[in-house]
Amino acid sequence: MEVPNGWAHVQLKDVLSDPLINGRSVRTREDGFPVLRLTALRPEGVDLAEHKGGAWTAAEAAPFLVTAGDFLLCRGNGSRRLVGRGAMVRSNPISVAFPDTMIRVRVDARLIDSRYLENIWESALVRTQIEKAARTTAGIYKINQAVLEGITLPLPPLDEQRRIVEVLEDHLSRLDVARQSVWTAQRRTKPLLASVLDRTALGSARKCAATSTTTSDSRRMLTDVSSKRFDYEQLPDLPAGWYWRPSADVCASINSGSTPKAHLMHPGSGEIPFLKVYNITQDGRVDFAIKPTYVGRDTHQSQLKRSRVRPGDVLTNIVGPPLGKTAIVPDGHDEWNINQAIVAFRAGDEILPDWLALVLRSPFVLGLLQSTAKATAGQFNIALSTCRELPLPVPPLGEQKELIAGAAQLLEGAERLSSQAARTEARAEHLRQAILQNAFIGQLVPQDPADEPASELLAHIGAERAAQGKPKRARRTAPRAKASTSAGPPAASSTPLPQNAVQQEFEL
Structure with a gap:
């Protein structure tokens, strides 16, 4: 990439004051020395309060202490997008160390402004290099010191770096204010949706009439029904004429899906669309x-016969997180199929599909279902039998239609607001990257011929470093070996060697 006159292309290692250092792995101890959590790396800087106790002494932690101006990077993460993300330590009111999930960067202030590095590190110019170089092991993306040292940066003169940072901070701060307004709107949308769904599903949103009162009679349909998973007696009262019903009583069928062998699934095109959890939106x-997958008609009608679904069926995922994403099968195909992480509810004569979907999205009913989930290796699972015992509020069909129509307007408005917020957030991110791009190709602020060119500054400081000698990379002290009771080589003599003695070396 071309840069203006006076700029230079450098690698990160060229502007460091100290070698990069990986943090140290340390066990957690409640009263131990403070060590940062990975969640301390935030866009606004390192949150020093986000730490835990580590089982090490102050002396052991000393090489890994952070100071104001340090730049800490995420060394590894399950997401390629997050690996290598960095944050600046803006102040240092407490002594805290960094763990092995981070890498510390210290730059030479004579060559590069730390705020300039902080901004360019979030640009596509650097992110592309990091994400391309990240390697995955057991699902974790990692970046090593050698790769980081080789990251290429455009380096303006030092004074121009400061001018760039000033203009950037002005533009980005105003953009951040706008984004904060969008995030506030999104946060308000979620409780609004939850309130609409719960008030509708439990009857508190219906038009009040003289006889519209809640009654304990709404649980009488469950009197002779037993459940090991739900306490039917604790369900709230519903309006008169509404009843709590086990889902198996009001659904024609409730079945979970199945997953065939890999060679029977076809990405991109095929005969029968095969739905997975990621195809159900929040x-x-x-x-x-989203990643369309198909199965053949023979597989659909034989091996996957029990997991066939059709338009109007209501789908809910029972393996997560997250659990309970719910949607109605659309009309795009006559038949579909689903994998084992999804349950299909087919509405019976007493309940409408739209009402069934609305109720299953209700935070109250969804909470009942989620409370039965069992965790295995970080994954939550809900049993199919639990779905069949799930209590559902069922009003008369006429009221279901009225409430669905009333809720649809509110839900559509809330979802439209959420969709607009998401689009605005995407535009804001594109604008942010465009501003950063202009900054780092020399188009954000004018160049000043009086500035000392970066190449001359590099040469000057390079000569100083050569005269001082190359700094040695910090070495991690190996743990002391435990004493062994078995016979072994004789212990080294405790007698000190003469000053000019040469110790003999042996091959390992």
């Missing part, structure tokens, strides 16, 4: 544009 839709 806002209650089926989005088959």
